Amino acid sequence: MRNLRFCSNGSALCGITLLLSLILPPGVAGAVDVIANKSVAVDSLSLASARAIFGMRQVKWPDGTPIRVFVLPDDHVLHGAVCKERLNIFPYQLRQSWDRLVYSGMAQAPSEAMSEEELLNKVAATPGAIGYVRKVKANDPVKILNVE
Amino acid sequence: MLNKWRLCLFWGAAFWSLSASAQELAEGVQAHGFLSQSVVRTSDNNVGGNSDDELASDLRELGVNLSWRPNPDWLISGQALARWAGETDEGSLRLDYGFVDRTLYNSGEAQIGVRLGKIKNPYGFFNTTRDVAQTRPGVIMPQSIYLDQVRNFFLAAPGISLYGNADSDQGALSWQVSAMRPEVDDVDLEYMTFLRDLPGKFAGRNSWLGQVMLDRDGGRWRMGVSLGEMNMRYQPGRSPPLDLLGGTHRLPTWVLSVQHNSEDWTYTAEYAQTQVIARDYGSAFEDNTIESGYLQATRRFADSWQGYLRYDVLYLDRDDRNGMQFASPLPGAPPAHSRFAKDWVVGVRRDLDRLALSAEIHHVDGTAWLARVDNPVAGLVRKWDMLLLQAAWRF
Numbered sequence: 001m002r003n004l005r006f007c008s009n010g011s012a013l014c015g016i017t018l019l020l021s022l023i024l025p026p027g028v029a030g031a032v033d034v035i036a037n038k039s040v041a042v043d044s045l046s047l048a049s050a051r052a053i054f055g056m057r058q059v060k061w062p063d064g065t066p067i068r069v070f071v072l073p074d075d076h077v078l079h080g081a082v083c084k085e086r087l088n089i090f091p092y093q094l095r096q097s098w099d100r101l102v103y104s105g106m107a108q109a110p111s112e113a114m115s116e117e118e119l120l121n122k123v124a125a126t127p128g129a130i131g132y133v134r135k136v137k138a139n140d141p142v143k144i145l146n147v148e
Numbered sequence: 149m150l151n152k153w154r155l156c157l158f159w160g161a162a163f164w165s166l167s168a169s170a171q172e173l174a175e176g177v178q179a180h181g182f183l184s185q186s187v188v189r190t191s192d193n194n195v196g197g198n199s200d201d202e203l204a205s206d207l208r209e210l211g212v213n214l215s216w217r218p219n220p221d222w223l224i225s226g227q228a229l230a231r232w233a234g235e236t237d238e239g240s241l242r243l244d245y246g247f248v249d250r251t252l253y254n255s256g257e258a259q260i261g262v263r264l265g266k267i268k269n270p271y272g273f274f275n276t277t278r279d280v281a282q283t284r285p286g287v288i289m290p291q292s293i294y295l296d297q298v299r300n301f302f303l304a305a306p307g308i309s310l311y312g313n314a315d316s317d318q319g320a321l322s323w324q325v326s327a328m329r330p331e332v333d334d335v336d337l338e339y340m341t342f343l344r345d346l347p348g349k350f351a352g353r354n355s356w357l358g359q360v361m362l363d364r365d366g367g368r369w370r371m372g373v374s375l376g377e378m379n380m381r382y383q384p385g386r387s388p389p390l391d392l393l394g395g396t397h398r399l400p401t402w403v404l405s406v407q408h409n410s411e412d413w414t415y416t417a418e419y420a421q422t423q424v425i426a427r428d429y430g431s432a433f434e435d436n437t438i439e440s441g442y443l444q445a446t447r448r449f450a451d452s453w454q455g456y457l458r459y460d461v462l463y464l465d466r467d468d469r470n471g472m473q474f475a476s477p478l479p480g481a482p483p484a485h486s487r488f489a490k491d492w493v494v495g496v497r498r499d500l501d502r503l504a505l506s507a508e509i510h511h512v513d514g515t516a517w518l519a520r521v522d523n524p525v526a527g528l529v530r531k532w533d534m535l536l537l538q539a540a541w542r543f
Contacts, residue, residue: 048257048315051366055320057313060220062256066176067220073501075452089366092448093409097367099283099542104268104276105225105245108178108215109171 032081035120035142037129039065044146051087053130055097056107061128069110070119070131078116082132086147171543173214181212184281184540192529193515194522197234199534207538208232209279211244223249229279233296234522236336244268244279245304258314268304270324270359271374272403272418275302281540285416285444285456286495287508288536291517292440292462293403293420297336301378305330305352319365325358332380339520341424343482346392347385353396355379361405368409375402388430395429414446421466439466452500458493462516485530489514503541510534 034050036042041063045053052058059067072079074095083091101107113119116133123131124141136144171178186207190199197204213227226246232239247265254260268276272293277283289296307328314321330352335345357376364371378399384391401422408415419441426433442460449455463469464487471487495508515528 046257047317048320051320052257052313052315055315057259057315057320057322058254058256059217059251060254064220066217075501087366090409090411093367096283099280100277102178102180102215103182103211103213103227103280103283103542105213105215105223105227105247106249106263106268106276107223108217109180111172 032078032085032132032134033136034082034086034130034132034145034147035123035136035140036131036145037123037125037127038141038143039127040130040143040145041065042145043143044148046148047088050145050147051089054082054087054094054110056101056110059107065128068126068129070113070122070126070129071110072113072116072119072132078132078134086132176217178215179212180215180543181210182280182282182540182542183210184208184538186287186536186538188534188536190532190534192532193518193527194234195518195534197522200527204234206232206234207536208239209281211279213244221251221254225249231279234519236296236334236519236521247309257316258312260310260312263309263311266304266306267309267326267328269302269326269328269357270361271302271357271376271401272420273370273372273405273407273416278303280542281506281538282499282504282542285446286458286493286497287506287538290418290442290444290458290460291489291491292442292460293418295340295440295462295517297340297517297519299336300334301330301332301337301380305355319369320363320367321360322363323358323360325356326376327354327356329353330355330378330380335521336519337380341382341397341426342392343520346382348383348391348394349385350380350382350397353379353381370405370407370409372405373402374405375400377401382429393428393430395433396427398425398427399423400425412448414444414448416442416444416446418442436465436467439463439469451498453496453498455496456494458491458495460489460491460493462489462491462514464488464516480525482525483515483528483530485513486515486518486525486528489516489518502543503539506536506538506540508536508538510536 053067074091080091083089083094098109102109113122119131120133123129173179187203187205188196188199189203192200194200197206209231211227211229215225217223227244229244230239230241231237245266245268247263247267249261249263251259251261278289278294305328307326309324309326311324332350332352338345355378359374361372381396382394384394399422403420405418422438425435440462442458444458446454446456468474471484474487475484490513492511497506511533513531
């Protein structure tokens with residue numbers, strides 16, 4: 001039922017997300033993939049690490065490269081999906097935690113892309129970038145990061 | 149006229165800053181900001197100007213910050229703030245914070261670092277961003293713990309701070325310890341401490357504040373303890389009997405913070421005690437303990453609507469909660485109800501992207517947190533109501 005809340009935008013994508021989540025068992029559905037620039041030297045992230053990265057607390061990869069976080073607007077269906085399915089956190093909490101950091105000077109904000117396509121292009125073009133898309137296609141110029 | 153002129157200047161500056169609101173100015177450089185405007189009407193007493201049976205609009209905030217991360221181990225940030233709140237704050241531009249942050253240790257899931265400069269003080273859930281309307285739990289802060297009259301004392305101070313974060317699959321632990329010298333040269337604090345504006349002034353002394361915050365299960369439970377001791381010294385401006393002798397105030401303080409978050413509901417509770425220990429001064433001040441706390445339930449509805457209910461209590465002396473021992477029959481003496489405030493708040497908020505619109509109604513018994521500068525003792529009314537409307541923007 002939780003996916004129903006994602007559908008406030010009324011897009012067809014919502015219907016598909018809902019359908020997939022009904023057909024496939026939870027955890028396998030994977031309506032959203034965490035992606036990274038191909039230069040990133042890791043292939044998987046722990047849940048803690050993924051939360052620390054999207055929470056803007058962890059700012060560099062193990063090899064020292066700066067992490068660049070790209071996200072979609074708060075009310076975007078995919079943003080809701082990555083928060084709940086991959087990070088296990090509510091989108092409003094991620095926003096509160098960013099605002100606490102940004103307006104006290106303790107960290108910088110993630111970069112916002114206006115569409116999924118723009119986000120994919122930015123992650124592909126920016127060394128050290130991380131983001132998320134609905135499903136990575138075979139020829140997309142990014143790599144998938146498994147969040148475990 | 150002057151007010152209208154100021155209002156134009158404020159909104160002019162606001163829109164100018166918003167027109168340049170590109171967040172990423174250059175590689176590693178970001179700009180963000182916020183502004184808010186509130187109107188307030190009270191049945192009695194004054195908040196944010198002359199609000200007693202009138203509409204007061206002297207409640208505004210405008211802030212712009214810049215941050216630069218030249219590489220992952222360094223961060224330089226600063227924020228300029230202008231704030232208007234009745235007679236207590238009249239929009240002077242100041243440095244809200246400005247510091248250099250150096251990461252000393254980074255293992256991926258854990259970081260330790262140090263900050264040097266003017267740093268926001270961790271105190272409860274909300275102190276570090278109390279001037280950013282979107283981050284507050286309502287239109288105004290719960291006044292019990294985040295008393296506006298002592299905001300500058302607790303808000304930010306020049307000093308040094310050691311901090312750390314550790315993320316595990318179960319939760320995230322963050323901590324910060326700051327040593328600082330608070331900025332205390334405002335008249336509100338003299339009213340809070342001496343009940344009047346004296347010729348001399350306070351100066352900050354070495355103080356410290358620390359906080360540990362635990363986010364369990366992705367923040368479904370958030371629990372924190374803040375504690376420290378804020379210190380200041382009063383330097384008289386005149387000789388007795390026109391002024392007090394010099395003296396010191398120590399304020400050991402702690403706050404317990406608990407929050408539960410679910411998809412639709414957030415429950416927040418905070419409880420604090422602050423001792424007020426005065427020494428010297430040539431006249432006897434009795435030590436006392438300020439006790440405060442609030443409970444709030446927030447419900448999120450569809451289309452970015454939310455509603456909330458809060459009960460907020462402040463006792464300026466926990467051993468004299470009703471103020472009867474404090475009250476004096478002498479004419480012009482502050483009444484017993486100036487020692488407590490019990491505040492029921494109900495509010496709604498709607499978020500439209502970066503804009504937040506809020507409305508909130510208060511039903512208050514007591515006058516402890518009203519600004520004395522805006523509220524002469526003779527005009528204080530014990531039971532009063534307040535309506536607040538607010539529009540807030542951030543980028």
